[in-house]
Amino acid sequence: MISLNVNDQNFDIDADPDMPLLWAIRDLVGLTGTKYGCGVAQCGACVVHLNGEAVRSCITKVSRARGQKIRTIEGLSKNNDHPLQLAWNEVNVPQCGYCHSGQLMSAAVLLRENPNPSDADIDQAMAGNICRCGTYLRIRKAIHLAAELQKKGETKG
Numbered sequence: 492m493i494s495l496n497v498n499d500q501n502f503d504i505d506a507d508p509d510m511p512l513l514w515a516i517r518d519l520v521g522l523t524g525t526k527y528g529c530g531v532a533q534c535g536a537c538v539v540h541l542n543g544e545a546v547r548s549c550i551t552k553v554s555r556a557r558g559q560k561i562r563t564i565e566g567l568s569k570n571n572d573h574p575l576q577l578a579w580n581e582v583n584v585p586q587c588g589y590c591h592s593g594q595l596m597s598a599a600v601l602l603r604e605n606p607n608p609s610d611a612d613i614d615q616a617m618a619g620n621i622c623r624c625g626t627y628l629r630i631r632k633a634i635h636l637a638a639e640l641q642k643k644g645e646t647k648g
Contacts, residue, residue: 492504492505493505493506493508493515493553493554493557494557494558495515495520495553495556495557495561496558496559496560496561497516497520497522497561497562497563497566498522498561498562498563498565498566499560499566502519502520504519504520504553505519506519506553507553508552508553508554509552509553509554510552510553511530511548511549511550511551511552511553512539512541512546512548512551512552512553512555512556512561513525513527513537513548513549513551515553515556516539516548516561516563522563522565524563524564524565524592525537525538525539525548525563525564525592525593526589526590526592526593527549528549528589528590528593528621529549530549530550531549531550532547532549532550533619533621534590534593534620534621535547535590535593535594535597535619535620535621536589536590536592536593536620536621537549537593538592538593538594538596538597538620539561539562539563539564539596540560540561540562540563540596540599540600541555541556541559541560541561542559542560543560543562543600543603544600545596545597545600562596563592563596564592564595564596567595567596567599573595573599573637574602574636574637574638574640574641575595575598575599575602575633575634575637576595577637577640578633578634578636578637578640579591579595579633581633581636582629582632582633582636583629584626584629584630584633585624585626586624586626587623587624589623590620590621590622590623591622593620594617594620594622594630597616597617597619597620598613598616598617598630598633598634598637600616601613601616601617601634602634602637602638602641606638606641606642607638607642608634608635608638610631613630613631613634613635614631617630617631617634
């Protein structure tokens with residue numbers, strides 16, 4: 492048995508220590524917001540936070556997550572009121588939406604580390620997140636809006 496702390500809840504799972512964290516989260520814990528995209532850490536659809544760090548859960552072994560805090564898109568906010576979630580809706584970022592849980596999780600780390608990012612900062616931080624629909628300009632706009640919302644303290648997050 493492996494104990495995981497996912498979104499501040501403890502789960503004891505019966506998993507091979509080499510199982511990708513993605514499958515433990517989706518199949519054993521039952522949180523399906525984290526998506527499988529490529530399986531080789533190239534697209535970013537599977538990004539979760541491990542002790543606050545953005546990691547690709549498709550290549551992160553479940554044994555690495557033991558004893559650490561895992562945050563998935565379901566745990567980004569309690570009421571979908573994180574500044575990024577509000578900005579994503581305001582700017583109408585998603586088209587198909589498949590990549591956006593990973594996009595949001597990567598952007599959350601960016602804004603925590605750099606609350607006033609430039610376009611170049613955003614482009615660099617988000618470069619590893621692929622959007623097949625090509626909503627990159629809206630993603631950048633939403634990140635800037637979320638940064639403004641955070642500064643004004645108008646939202647939780």
